[in-house]
Amino acid sequence: GSSLRKPPILFLPIFLYSTHPLSCFLSSTVPAVLCPFTQLFPVTSSPHGDEDIAYHIKEEVACNLPQNTCVCLADKETFQMPFSNLLFPHVWAHKIDHAFLESHPDPEGVKRHRAQEYSSFQRRSYSPADELIVAQANNPLQYPTQGVEVRPLKTIIIPGLGLEEEKRPKHTVYLTATLGTFDVAATVDNVSVSGEGEKHMILLSPYLSALNRQLQFVTYTNTVFHPKTADTVKFATKDHQSFFTIKVGHGTIPRLYNTGYQREYNISALVTIATKTFLRYDKLKDLIDSIRQYYPTITIVIADDNEHPLPVTGPHIEHYIMPFGKGWFAGRNLAVSQVTTKYVLWVDDDFIFTANTKLEKMVDILEKTTLDLVGGAVREVTGYTATFRHIISVEEGGEEGDCLHIRHGYHHVIEGFPDCVVVDAVINFFMGRTDKVQQVGFNPRLARQAHLEFFIDALGSLHIGSCSDVIISHASKIKLPWSKTDAQKAYDKFRYSPSSADNNIHNEVFYFKNRFKCMTSH
Structure with missing residues (x-):
């Protein structure tokens, strides 16, 4: 029937037009035969002075060359017979740009915004090679x-x-x-x-x-x-x-985010905050309250692997329940997988937003540079502010495996951002491009203690920076033993008492998955 020629496409225009700079979409089990070879032959200039020598076009070959343009042409129906679409499938064409723009309230604005996003994508993905x-x-x-x-x-x-x-x-x-x-x-x-x-x-x-x-x-x-x-x-x-x-x-298909064209950053449209919670609902509540003080409409995604989960409700909150004790990296994967905005901000559930937690600064550096991820700073109750900047390198080691070297420090200051430097690993408070963070992912086998493992997997994939002028506070961990609640004692047992099995998993990940034979670190 006609469904073979024109499958449901109601969801396609906004997705394909916004995330991929396509102007049309063709589909068929038989490729369209198009050979508009009427342009000048696409040959490069020659230093040999032979441009005047005549040539004869070999059309069966020339028609297969790319013409640096694409067209949306459907096959014309010539005859109708039972099951003709099954026997002779036709090419159908859908003009995505027309379908999306004709119903958009500001077509010129969205075209400018898409061009701007695509230019930024090209700048990030460009390589002199x-x-x-x-x-x-x-x-x-x-x-x-x-x-x-x-x-x-x-x-x-x-x-x-x-x-x-x-x-x-x-x-x-x-x-x-x-x-x-x-x-x-x-x-x-x-x-x-x-x-x-x-x-x-x-x-x-x-x-x-x-x-x-x-x-x-x-x-x-x-x-x-x-x-x-x-x-x-x-x-x-x-x-x-x-x-x-x-x-x-294949060429790299862009993933662009239609956040609307505006002069100032709309954080709620650009950023989603992701976190994971376990046995710390009191800390989670403080985190949410502090976020709402500065960003009342930003979406918060929460991954929860408590044995007896409690409801976490409120506007712009998404609460996802996991199997009990599934682990930190599994929770990160779940939370980040649900993010639909251009950027995702990761925070621990015991962090607290302050007036210095300016997400606009993080967005600004990600928008204006080729960085994929930028970390901030965490201020402890003692007043000490940590940025956790590391340089990671891998040295070839032959048949027995390679050597992993981790050092404190940074590569260089980022031009135009004197408070920001280029690094390979940052603290547990960072904002990244959602698609790039999802691309690296988090190893769900690392359940209790893990952080650098993500950045080791990201080495060579993510361009990372660290800025000291975006600061989040850390709730106090100082508790007298006799004042701890049962939940706090249970959390400490899970968090700070790693078993030999946990250590074996880390060793296996480094030895087998990453093929390391040794690791050195400060």
Whole structure:
């Protein structure tokens, strides 16, 4: 029936338009055949002075090249017959931008906001290693040293190929790949090409200029699907050879958050506060009361693994019950998994907000830098303020495993934020990009004592900072033994009396999961 051609899409426009900068959505079991090859041929400029040499487009190859634009075209219905959609499935098209913007009260505003969010995403995800660099002919081969990418099972022109050598009766180059095949998108007179559509191709010509012109049209088609890998291509003459890589992979789909366009930060729309509680409902109540004093409408997500949970109610509170004693990291996973805002703020249930707990400062540095996570400072009742800044490094150690080194300190001050530094681990009061924190996750096997383990897993994934000018208070832990309640005694038993099994789990995690053989620390 028609449901095969047009599945329910009521939820798609706001999700796809807001989180992914897509303008259309195509679906079918049969790909659409689109080949509007009417533009100038997408070849790069050449230093060999061969741009005037004529070429002949090879349409069956050229039509597979990316056109740097996408279209939303549905198949036209030509005939109707029973079960025709099952036998001959049609491409249906849904214009997400039209569907979302035509009903939005401020379409131009949301377009500007999405463009701003996308620009920020590009700044964070940019890497100089992705830039195209071509090594000029000096050996005498010219080829791209980095920056060549192809989508899985798609076709591209290989940029930058060239040959610079003395005149000879015959000029020949060879191309060899492992995960794909070669072809030419256009042919050039007086050039012989063999091996089209194969992993090994030979190009030969008595004229160097003609060969260089032909090299501008060499294509690579990935034939082995993998979401993220690379093919090493050999480019050679009889006497010389070179190698370069072609990245094979899907592009990174942005995850943008539609928080509304405004001049000032709307903390309630940008941030969710997450915490876990266990046997400390009195402390949790104090935390919530302090948050409400400064941020009355911010959402608070609470993970609770008490044996006899009590109701925690109130506006903008989400209370999730877990199995008894499930543990701290499991609670972190649960709480963070329910966050839908751009940022998540983690706090312990015995923290207290003060006038110095300015979440706007944390949001400001995350919005204006490439940081993924920023920690604050915790002030104890003694007046001491801790930032818990650490540098983490891993030293290769051979077959027995690597060495983990943890040191107090930081890498450098962040430009424009004199109270903030770049680190690898921060204190237990931090704000992070929700999707990046979820990406790293928390090991639920670490139930009682764990903190650095998260940042060890995040090494190489998260860009982390620490700011000393955002401060939260820590409720007093000083209790005389005879004044402790039964709940406090039970909490101390769970929290401060780790069993040998707990120690074994930590050792196993470091030894097996992280492949460490030793750890050094201050």
